[in-house]
Amino acid sequence: GSLSYLSNQGIELSGVSEIINKYYSKSVTIVGAAKDNKVLGIFALADSLKPDAPRVIQALNNLGLKTILLSGDNAQTAKTIANLAGITAVKAELLPQDKINEIKKLQDAGHTVIMVGDGINDAPALKQADVGIAIGTGTDIAMDAADITLVQGKLQGLLxxxxxxxxxxxxxxxxxxxxxxxxxxxxxxxxxxxxxxxxxxxxxxxxxxxxxxxxxxxxxxxxx
The missing domain is CATH 1.10.287 (Helix Hairpins)
Incomplete structure (x- = not known):
């Protein structure tokens, strides 16, 4: 699980802090595997940006829409992805319920919210949004929760x-x-x-x- 999850379970991470710090600076998502309260391994996961993401985000901004990145990744990774995509507003280290709360805040402020996601953790937020759009290459749970599925998995379909x-x-x-x-x-x-x-x-x-x-x-x- 995530490092915060492992820490909350009482697993000591000080023994691998050097490795964690090494990869944390590279804007990757770090997860760990543990057994019997001992860390077995650390994994660094990197998200790849869809090729058409920057162009689509720019086009959405030109249409007068505000784009926000809601991510479960650490702040550094989320900011890096957002910068590459051209998104200025970032909310990082969010649990599924946190994403729902962020969407509710926007809705309470009178905004119509479109949520785009492809993961299991995105499913509740897709359901909460006024319009939920799932990426066709994502999980079945996300597609079931969404109102629209982009079958080809390209963000151009969103635009x-x-x-x-x-x-x-x-x-x-x-x-x-x-x-x-x-x-x-x-x-x-x-x-x-x-x-x-x-x-x-x-x-x-x-x-x-x-x-x-x-x-x-x-x-x-x-x-x-």
């Missing part, structure tokens, strides 16, 4: 889904506006006999066609 959802919502509002506008204008005129029924029927068909045509424009949206 594409946000761009598409925003465009779709805009189209819905546009279509509703024109539908209500037609009904508010045409129905009273038809009731007063000012608008010929044939013309009203033709206008209704034209209104429906305009809604469909406007929706088809979604195909031209660039998802990058």
């Amino acid at each position: 594409s889904s946000i761009i598409l959802s925003r465009a779709l919502f805009r189209k819905i509002k546009q279509n509703l506006f024109w539908a209500f506008f037609y009904n508010m204008v045409a129905i009273p005129l038809a009731m007063l006999g000012i608008l010929n029924p044939v013309i009203a029927e033709s206008a209704m068909a034209l209104s429906s066609m305009s809604v469909v045509t406007n929706s088809l424009r979604l195909k031209k949206i660039k998802l990058e």
